[in-house]
Amino acid sequence: MTRLELSHSGWMRIATWNVNSVNARLDLLLGWLADVAPDVVCLQELKCVDEKFPREPIEAMGYNVETHGQKSYNGVAILSKFPLTEVQRGLPGDEDDVQARYIEAVIEAPLPVRVASIYLPNGNPVDSEKFPYKLAWLERLQRHAADLLKLEERLVLAGDYNVILTPQDAKTPQDWTGDALYQPESRAAARALRWLGLTDAQTAVGVDPHAFTYWDYFRGAFERDNGIRIDHLLLSPQAADVLEACEVCRRERGLEKPSDHAAVMATFKF
């Protein structure tokens, strides 16, 4: 049986969440997992090495866990109620890249799907070496995405893309002039990735296609909804075919000790 054939009918939910330190966010994360119970969760900005990832309490909630951690910065993981196979750590294309920003696995579920958890480089300040690193990383991601699309599987590339694609994806786009997230080069590279044939789940079926996913910690940004939309689930045609819904989990952003990002969750029906 190939990955496209289905032996059951039902639904599956896949979420992405930049938690800004998984240990600082553990109580919030566990509460959200208990309330929402997504089948698959892509986490970004773990800010810890694999040995310090809070594996036990998450496994106790019925999740399989695969991590790609790093001391202090970055770090990504995939949690899944179903077995994970073909785990790949690191984005192909640069042997010298030591930053932990990419992990990929196949979810062996009734609706099989290949999932990647992505933490794209921020790239600020623009006049530093961080900006060309961001652009090179986007190019590498595009090359790898092109390879994955050739498999013609259900594919979900989920994560913090750190790019404000259009003016509608920011409350005050003028404030982002000169920022790496809104540079023409960043936006062009992010568009090129999508032109491969990837569908943004939120834009496709979201209740609000431009609902924000990130708000600054300061100046009461969340209370004024002064946010940006930078967290996405990008779908192959085979995954878009079964997409049913997509929502932003805003509630946790308003609780005690929140991440600066909200989770985004897509529902697939089959």
Added chain:
DNA sequence: ATGGTAGACCTTCTA
């Protein structure tokens, strides 16, 4: 127009 907050961690970097 600048500085505001948060997290990891060794005093400053990253976001």
